[in-house]
Amino acid sequence: MTDTTQTERTEARASVLSSALAALPRPALLLAVLIVLLCALVIAFGPVRALQATVNGFVAGSYTGLGAIGLTLVLGVLKLVNFAHGDLLVTGAYFTILFAWLGLPLPLAMLTAMLATAALALATEKIIWQPLRLAKAGSLQLFLSAIGLGLVLRFTVQFFAGSQVRTLGANVVTSIAIGPLRLGTLQALALVVGISAMVIVGLVLRFTSIGKEMRAFADNRALAEVSGIDTQHIINVTWIASGFLAALSGILYATAIGSFNPNFGITLLLSLFAATVLGGIGNPYGALVGGLVIGLSQEWSTLLFNARWKPAVGFALLILMLMFMPQGIFGRAKRRS
Amino acid sequence: MSIDFWINVGVLAGIYGIFTLGLQLNAGFTGLLNFGQAGFMAIGAYTVGILVVDRGWSLWLALPAGIVLAVLAGLFVGIASLRLRSDHFAIATIAFAEIVRYTLQNAAFSGGNQGVLGFDAEWRAVSDWMLPWLATIGLGAYTQLPLFIVVWLAFVALLLMMKGLQATPWGRVLRGIREDEDATAALGKDVFAYKLQSLALAAALAAVAGFFVALNVTYLYPTVFDPTFTFFGYALLVLGGFASYGGVALGSVLFWTLLEGTRLIETSLSAGQQASLRFIIVGVFLLLISRLRPQGLLGNVNEMRVRP
Amino acid sequence: MSCKIGRLAAWAAVSALAIVASAQGAGAEPLDLKIGALLESTGPLSELGPPAEKAINLSATVANKAAKDAGVEAKVTIVSADSQGDPQAALSATRTLVDKGASCIMGPSTTPESISVLNGITMQRKITLWPLASSTRLRTVKDDGTIYRPVPADDLQSKALVKAIENHVGKGKAVAIIFRNEPYGDALSKSFTTDWQAEGGTISSTISFDPQQESFDSEAGQAVDTNPDAYVVIDYPETYAKLGAALVRTGKFDAKKVFVADALSFAKVPDNIPPEALEGAYGVAGGSPTGTDAFKAFNKLWDEAGGVANASYTANSFDAAILCFLSAVEAGSTEPGAIRDKIRSVTKDGAPQFTIETLADAVKTAATGKEIDYVGVSGAFRFKDNGDPSSSLYDVFQYQGGKQVKIEQVNVK
Structure with a gap:
């Protein structure tokens, strides 16, 4: 309720410009802006450089976007700012190393690692989140617990595996030539997996009964409870899905990047949150699109400034989007009425 | 177990205490989730x-x-983003702090990657003046003691000031905003202006903490001011107690005793494993405290209402 | 009964020890040296921790064996603490090392950490600090002769890079610089730019990248697009694994045009770096060529010990700890100031030379108080007045078949 009133106030005070723009559906508006920007860059820097930066933007965006899908589910359904999500990605990657070391072939090790991470995510629900929810913990307590859990996960991994750089040994140097443009083979794979995961999660949420229940629960928890939905079941499924997706993206990241240590989750974390918020919390399409928008803007910015400003560009974009598009790209219309 | 080691822990606790007074004012008493404190x-x-x-x-x-x-930075950030939803405000402030950090790292005026060095001569003069005086009471060997004394004098003074402010009508309006923003607005208070003042005051406290950080590490370098600083601030805030300035002092001392004290655990593990173990212990502790005493050590359960 | 016998035996042992000790004469008390290792075990540079830890532990093993073989009563123990890559945490970490009795401190890896530790703790206690940071900035502070750097400062290295490129590509060519956006890369790229332009060369592009990003394809593309005659890469292995892959993926990259700085110098190319990104690449590393056998011996030791793979600067960390140990033997004391005053006596030009393979003899000679010249795994040490290596000799190497092969030596006076 509070959210709605506050949003309304924000809307009411928003500038004339943004209310005029708000008449368009936001994804269409965004697409239009991106196309205009791309055309400008093509004119300014020539098609090859502009398009290569675009390809690179899609690659960079797919890493964060895919990682953010699991995060947005937990944030949307459970309203939990899971600061340990980045470390779940790390856990997935290192479970793969563990199972491969135990003798499983790599693809099987990856699959086992995803299942193990999903189980771990469910375990955190049972051991940490459920008791906190029952005790009606405030948002700061939840936040603190998430930081604590993140530390425990990351440093347990480091305790056993060390902090030295690891690799999964995939060939990261092959690339696909599209005319004068280049796209790494594994990067293309990451992009395809990212889009597939987004579509699958989106379809599950839209068409399956559990997906519908999850959305109902996300929209109004109290209403979902009184209408007889098994809320604990929904929460469990959300955690399993989030853990599985985290491991999937962590493993894909580790494979396609080729070099990592237990810190990669925490360094990715802020980008993951940015993608989630930009896309609209709780929306899997939004998470990936949010990631892509950040990726594109950062890579495009390298045409204009030295690449070392890339992270600052991402954060500046995040602030601008929060100010002018506070519900995110795919934020639900329900909140607006 | 040397006195030097614990003086250092005390300095850190004092600096983070001053830093977190601002967070307590924002989060604990105004309901603002300011995550940009490290930027200020x-x-x-x-x-x-x-x-x-x-x-x-x-x-x-x-x-x-x-x-x-x-x-001024606090006012700027506030004017730009205080109208956002509270969770969006949190994210906007963290993004602001990161932009500040990357700017300091990449711009020429701030020394860029090479940082800023050589600003502390006047402080050393004061410190050298205090040491002989401390020597007369047998404490002259502890070179960090002057900083410890000054940091804690500042911390206690600022803590009392904040406590005093909280008892004024101004402080009561802030609390009203945290409890029910719309009701406070209905009473004719300019909620936005109050929030802005709260944020600006927190930024001032952050600047004082930053001054002492500079004296402690003697070298200004962007990574010192990464968001971890703010996260640690919130951790000790929740540990000490929500909406309690005394809790900030207690939380800061306990948090740093835990974080640094774990260095003293003797094991036969490798250095890497020992370092990992330290943070595992801290993580477990954070999980336990938020589970067993969610309002913090000196916090009041009834004060714990922060809107999501 | 048995208790009584035990006590008698103990007394006998103690008096025997006392006799042995007194027979060795004054100043020959057994040395119990503690070397502090200030490691980046956690934090943003945590990939540097495990190799440095292993290098310093190896030095203790080697030193203890040498002392035993030499019949000198000296024992080295390593005490370690986590600097977290952060100047503030480095202060706390160093305090624990001092509490544990460390007489020298190995590390840290960055200039901010080094300066905060120096000003806060070590200078006042005359404890020698052996940072792996190469920034010239470190020499703008007063250190009372306590900072010895086992790695050369940036200003010499940039000249070595200039020479290497001139020898293998030619004078006056166009060079693209790519560096990791950190003090090390920043400072070295600036001094290289100045030196290269002074020799009539041009810089086709200077690209700095943020190490925490996930992909560097745009950065790589920009460097390749200017079609330079050579690339200067100033990077650490962790990020070069990503950057190098991105460079290869552009399809227009030739690793033989690459010249790496010393942070990418290792005996074998690590597994995580794609071989194509470094095959045929050149690089420079400080030191003198006499260290070659020692270099091989060190790498053999490293492999035999198992555990983490070798990385950059491990030989430098190892040598630094050995120098601390030899200085303590020379001084006959573990008092930090006494060690500090003897470092130049164990790296004396013209004195009998010893390496890791003849360390027992070095210990024997040092124990008599005679000056020696320890020629380290990373080369001979000639410290300037400020404690920086003065050696103007640099190895130019090339990666061939994934291994470092020394090509030539350049002098950059």
């Missing part, structure tokens, strides 16, 4: 460093200038 701190510390080194200012004049600039 960086602005304060760098202003001091740059004015002293590049402009030849006195350290003692540069400190108020640093506070003023941090306050």
Whole structure:
């Protein structure tokens, strides 16, 4: 309720410009802006450089976007700012190393690692989140617990595996030539997996009964409870899905990047949150699109400034989007009425 | 187990205490989730460093200038983003702090990657003046003791000031905003202005903390001011107690005793494993405290309402 | 009964020890040296921790064996603490090392950490600090002769890079610089730019990248697009694994045009770096060529010990700890100031030379108080007045078949 009133106030005070723009559906508006920007860059820097930066933007965006899908589910359904999500990605990657070391072939090790991470995510629900929810913990307590859990996960991994750089040994140097443009083979794979995961999660949420229940629960928890939905079941499924997706993206990241240590989750974390918020919390399409928008803007910015400003560009974009598009790209219309 | 080690822990606890007084004012008493505190701190510390080194200012004049600039930054951030939803405000402030950090790392005026060095001569003079005086009571061997004393004097003074402010009508309006923003607005209070003042005051406190960080590490470098600083601040805030200034002091001392004290655990593990174990212990502790005593050690359960 | 016998035996042992000790004469008390290792075990540079830890532990093993073989009563123990890559945490970490009795401190890896530790703790206690940071900035602070750097400062290295490129590509060519956006890369790229332009060369592009990003394809593309005659890469292995892959993926990259700085110098190319990104690449590393056998011996030791793979600067960390140990033996004391004053006596030009393979003899000679010249795994040490290596000799190497092969030596006076 509070959210709605506050949003309304924000809307009411928003500038004339943004209310005029708000008449368009936001994804269409965004697409239009991106196309205009791309055309400008093509004119300014020539098609090859502009398009290569675009390809690179899609690659960079797919890493964060895919990682953010699991995060947005937990944030949307459970309203939990899971600061340990980045470390779940790390856990997935290192479970793969563990199972491969135990003798499983790599693809099987990856699959086992995803299942193990999903189980771990469910375990955190049972051991940490459920008791906190029952005790009606405030948002700061939840936040603190998430930081604590993140530390425990990351440093347990480091305790056993060390902090030295690891690799999964995939060939990261092959690339696909599209005319004068280049796209790494594994990067293309990451992009395809990212889009597939987004579509699958989106379809599950839209068409399956559990997906519908999850959305109902996300929209109004109290209403979902009184209408007889098994809320604990929904929460469990959300955690399993989030853990599985985290491991999937962590493993894909580790494979396609080729070099990592237990810190990669925490360094990715802020980008993951940015993608989630930009896309609209709780929306899997939004998470990936949010990631892509950040990726594109950062890579495009390298045409204009030295690449070392890339992270600052991402954060500046995040602030601008929060100010002018506070519900995110795919934020639900329900909140607006 | 040396006294030097614990003096250092005390310095850290004092600095983080001052830093977290601002977070307590924002989160605990106004309901604002300010996650950009490290950015304000960086602005304060760098202003001091740059004015002293590049402009030849006195350290003692540069400190108020640093506070003023941090306050201006607080006002700017507030005007731009206070109208956002509270969770969006949290994210916007963290993004602001990161932009500050990357700017300091990449811009020429801040020394970029090479940082700022050589601003602390005047502080050393004071410290050297205090040491013989401390020697008369047998404490002359502890070179960090002067900083410890000054940091804690500042911390206690600021803590009392904040406590005093909270008892004023101004403080009561802030609390009203946290409890029910719309009701407070209905009483004719300009909620936005109050929130802005709260944020600006927190930024000033961050600048003071930044000043002491600069004196402690003697070298200003962007990574010192990364978001971890703010996260640690919130951790000790929740540990000490929500909506309690005394809790900030207790939380800061306990948090740093835990974080640094775990260095002293003797095991036969490798250095890497020992370091990991330290943070596992801290993580488990954070999980336990938020589970077993969610309102914090000195917090009041009834004060715990922060809107999501 | 048995208790009584035990006590008698103990007394006998103690008096025997006392006799042995007194027979060795004054100043020959057994040395119990503690070397502090200030490691980046956690934090943003945590990939540097495990190799440095292993290098310093190896030095203790080697030193203890040498002392035993030499019949000198000296024992080295390593005490370690986590600097977290952060100047503030480095202060706390160093305090624990001092509490544990460390007489020298190995590390840290960055200039901010080094300066905060120096000003806060070590200078006042005359404890020698052996940072792996190469920034010239470190020499703008007063250190009372306590900072010895086992790695050369940036200003010499940039000249070595200039020479290497001139020898293998030619004078006056166009060079693209790519560096990791950190003090090390920043400072070295600036001094290289100045030196290269002074020799009539041009810089086709200077690209700095943020190490925490996930992909560097745009950065790589920009460097390749200017079609330079050579690339200067100033990077650490962790990020070069990503950057190098991105460079290869552009399809227009030739690793033989690459010249790496010393942070990418290792005996074998690590597994995580794609071989194509470094095959045929050149690089420079400080030191003198006499260290070659020692280099091989060290790498053999490293492999035999198992555990983490070798990385950059491990030989430098190892040598630094050995120098601390030899200085303590020379001084006959573990008092930090006494060690500090003897470091130049164990790296004396013209004195009998010893390496890791003849360390027992070095210990024997040092124990008599005679000056020696320890020629380290990373080369001979000639410290300037400020404690920086003065050696103007640099190895130019090339990666061939994934291994470092020394090509030539350049002098950059």
